[in-house]
Amino acid sequence: MINTVPEINVSTGATESSAPPATITFADFGLDPKIQKAVSEQGYNTPTPIQAQAIPHVLAGSDLMGAAQTGTGKTAAFVLPIIQKILRHASSSASPARHPIRALVLTPTRELAVQVAENAASYSKHTDLRAAVVYGGVDMKEQVATLRNGVEILIATPGRLLDHIGSKVANLSQVEILVLDEADRMLDMGFLPDLQRIIDLIPAQRQTLLFSATFSPEIKKLAQSYLRTPVTVEVARQNAAADTVKQVVHMVASADKQRAIVKVLEARTRQGLSRQCIIFTNSRLGCAKLSRALERDGIKAGAIHGDKSQGERTLTLDAFKSGAIEALVATDVAARGLDIPSMPCVINHELPYNAEDFIHRIGRTGRAGSKGDAIALVDASEKRLLDDIEKLMKRKLDVQPLPEGGPSFSPAPSRGSSRSGAPAKMSDPFFYKPYEPSVTPQPSSGVTNSEEKKVGITPAKPAVGALLGGFKKK
DSSP, X not given: OOOOOOSEEEEETTEEOOOOOSOOOGXXXXXXXHXXXXXXXXXXXXXXXXXXXXXXXXXXXXXXXXXXOTTSOHXXXXXXXXXXXXXXXXXXXXXXXXXXOOEEEEOSSHHHHHHHXXXXXXXXXXXXXXXXXXXXXXXXHHHHHHHHHOOSEEEEOHHHHHHHHHXXXXXXXXXXXXXXXXXXXXXXXXXXXXXXXXXXXXXXXXXXXXXXXXXXXXXXXXXXXXXXXOEEEEESOTTOOOTTEEEEEEEOOGGGHHHHHHHHHHHHHHTTOOOOEEEXXXXXHHHHHHHHHHHHTTOOEEEEOTTSOHHHHHHHHHHHHHTSOSEEEEOGGGTSSOOOTTOOEEEESSOOSSHHHHHHHHTTSSGGGOOEEEEEEEOGGGHHHHHHHHHHHTSOOOBOOOOTTOOOOOOOOOTTOXXXXXXXXXXXXXXXXXXXXXXXXXXXXXXXXXXXXXOOOOOSSOOSOOOOSSEEOO
């Protein structure tokens, strides 16, 4: 399959440079045969645009800021060249001293850390390099044993890494490459003090890479302090969803959103489409309540959020991947890092309060060239949130009526207008989370909508072989 590279902007400092040839293969990067074999075994031949642009610069030793849509293969864009660059250190020796940390990848959440670790393990499997992942929320003993045995590629969440550093288990004095994955989120979530403590322990003579789906001007300015004359690679429009994602907005009163989800899934069944979907909510309690409500409506549902134990998260995610669960109800803990091939649909039960989170949510579908649907259920009180999303994406989203045969909903107000008449009585006041006051006062749940900073979902024994993000060979 020929992959045409669209809308690519590559710059070094203030100097604009031309893009490389549009049609290349992984073999053109000059990767070691052991790495190339692992890539081929995954069935990939042609790199995605972010991979085609970033990998040569990383191999050349440049600091880099890479921005691309979610689901376009950012992880492999740094994992592959990292393996190539530190391959000279590979050793079959059992001595931990022969396996110091050479590359450090920091991520904001555990599920993203696991995804990166899966890639690192998959594409280094024919080498003597060791990869490991450490994250919070689980006992440290197994992680301590792994680190003491030695590891060249370490993927970590900042807080847990600092725990291991404080215990004298992790030593960063020989790190050559530092990667901040989803850098905008780490800085935006308040990780800056932790990042600074970690960076102070890494040699100044290092290569630093920042990858993310979005880079605000403020984040770019802040991130510049970590890089030296970086190359900036931006693929397609910033703050945009993949072209493979069809986006639709349904105006629905908050009290009716649960029933609307049921009707949307019923309509997809009638159209011969999969009912499997990820449904995003803004709070942990709301996530659990919606999952139980959908179960009562006959939909096989499960919930993933910060209050779930590690074992519960693992079982739920495995059940969803196997198809035993049709609807995975999740907070933004799942908006980044979840890589489920061919995810057909994402539903926003509530719009996120941060417009950029909307892009990451819908980025769970339409991945690796496959098509997907992103459906947003929007109450009139969420109009300002919708306006913020459209402003960020520089486009108006398509507003359509709910599928035929739906329940008797309250008349959906037009965009920008207020409700006419009294609002419908809410079946569950918890799900009503207004961004703006309504004409008639609504009951308040008093529950916080914020998600814990450092939570995630992690299989206890993650399966190796996450999507590379490229295109499969025909």
